[in-house]
Structure formats: structure tokens, C-alpha cells
Amino acid sequence: MPAGVFYFSLLEQMIKADKKITDEQIEELICKNFKMKGLILADVKIIKMNDNKLESGSSKLVPAAITTAGNVNEKWTNGVNKEEFKILQDYIDVTIKQIAKEILNGRIDIKPFYKNGKTPCQYCQYKTICGFNTKQKGNTYQYIEKKSKEEILSKIKDLGTAP
Ligand code: SF4
Structure with missing residues (x-):
């Protein structure tokens, strides 16, 4: 634990x-x-x-x-608490496997997150290489809404991600 x-x-x-x-x-x-x-x-x-x-x-x-x-x-x-920590660990485990599977299946679209007005692009050294530009068709952010801890845990529980 x-x-x-x-x-x-x-x-x-x-x-x-x-x-x-x-x-x-x-x-x-x-x-x-x-x-x-x-x-x-x-x-x-x-x-x-x-x-x-x-x-x-x-x-x-x-x-x-x-x-x-x-x-x-x-x-x-x-x-x-301990129970919530376990829920998060299981969720992360499932999510990592899912992401790896998607990458292996060829899903490599550029989708940086956007949360509270912040994106990783603000600090990224690869900006000129990746060419992400919201003015271009298909270039959109992965918007992350601000949620309370309770909302997040309840959503994860609803998803039933236990491996
Ligand atoms: S600039 Fe490009 S590579 Fe860097 S975080 Fe943004 S989308 Fe990702």
C-alpha cells in the first residue's frame, strides 16, 4: 500500500x-x-x-x-483513503494498458490537454516539430474539466475498471 x-x-x-x-x-x-x-x-x-x-x-x-x-x-x-487509493491504482493500470493498446493500433493523433487555460504546449520544446495548430482542421485539445475528488472517484467506480 x-x-x-x-x-x-x-x-x-x-x-x-x-x-x-x-x-x-x-x-x-x-x-x-x-x-x-x-x-x-x-x-x-x-x-x-x-x-x-x-x-x-x-x-x-x-x-x-x-x-x-x-x-x-x-x-x-x-x-x-486506502480503498480510494486502490480504486485509483486499478484505474491507472487499466488506463495505461488501454493507451498502450491504442498506440500499438496506430492511434497517435496529437491531442494535448487543456485544463484551466493551461496546456503542455506552453512549455514544450517540440512545438516546431509537431506542428499542432488549432487553426488546422483536426487539431483540437483534449479538454479536461475541473472536477472534485468525489466526482472523479464516483465516475471511476461507475466505469467499473477493476482488472
Ligand atoms: S507542442 Fe506538440 S508535442 Fe508539444 S505538447 Fe503540444 S501537441 Fe504535444
Whole structure:
């Protein structure tokens, strides 16, 4: 059972400030930028194992928070329970196999995602090679709607993707 799936940028951190700041403040800002994003197993024991200095409040390391009463702070935790984690794992497993099958069957159309006004094309180094252009016929984005965690999990359950 995974404790979470996290990621953070390995790029060198550049701190900008409009006034002189101390080395400690710089370090604090750098650490803040390294706070991991992702999904954690919403379990106090697991959260504390990921951030062994955390007693209550928001973690500076992982996307989780603990209430003063010692419970998972649902509002400030990007987490799922064990059962939900398993549902996601099964779904990913099925989806990867499906994508691989489609590629092997020749489906290689250019379809970058578009979510909240963002696309991977904004940062892509292959822009000039791939030629994706929405003005050209057949070039469209894969639009991803913003959905709540509950909506996503319920949709996956409805799909019944268990392998
Ligand atoms: S520029 Fe082309 S290759 Fe790069 S992300 Fe967009 S569609 Fe994909």
C-alpha cells in the first residue's frame, strides 16, 4: 500500500524579493517551493511518517494537515483513503494498458490537454516539430474539466475498471 504519490520540481530555485531578506528567509522560501504536490494516504500515522516534525497544522513537506484534535484535516489535505487509493491504482493500470493498446493500433493523433487555460504546449520544446495548430482542421485539445475528488472517484467506480 503506497503512502502517497508526490512530485516536486528539480529545477534550481530562484527566489525573488522586493526588499533585502535574510539567508534564513531565503532558505524558508526555497523549502516552501520544494513542498511536494500530489496525493497522500489520508491517515494521521502516514502523514506523520512523511513529516516527522508535524504535530498539528499544515505540513511544510507534503500536501497534508492535522487538526489540533489530532485528526486528518480534510480541508487542507489532498488525500484519499486506502480503498480510494486502490480504486485509483486499478484505474491507472487499466488506463495505461488501454493507451498502450491504442498506440500499438496506430492511434497517435496529437491531442494535448487543456485544463484551466493551461496546456503542455506552453512549455514544450517540440512545438516546431509537431506542428499542432488549432487553426488546422483536426487539431483540437483534449479538454479536461475541473472536477472534485468525489466526482472523479464516483465516475471511476461507475466505469467499473477493476482488472
Ligand atoms: S507542442 Fe506538440 S508535442 Fe508539444 S505538447 Fe503540444 S501537441 Fe504535444
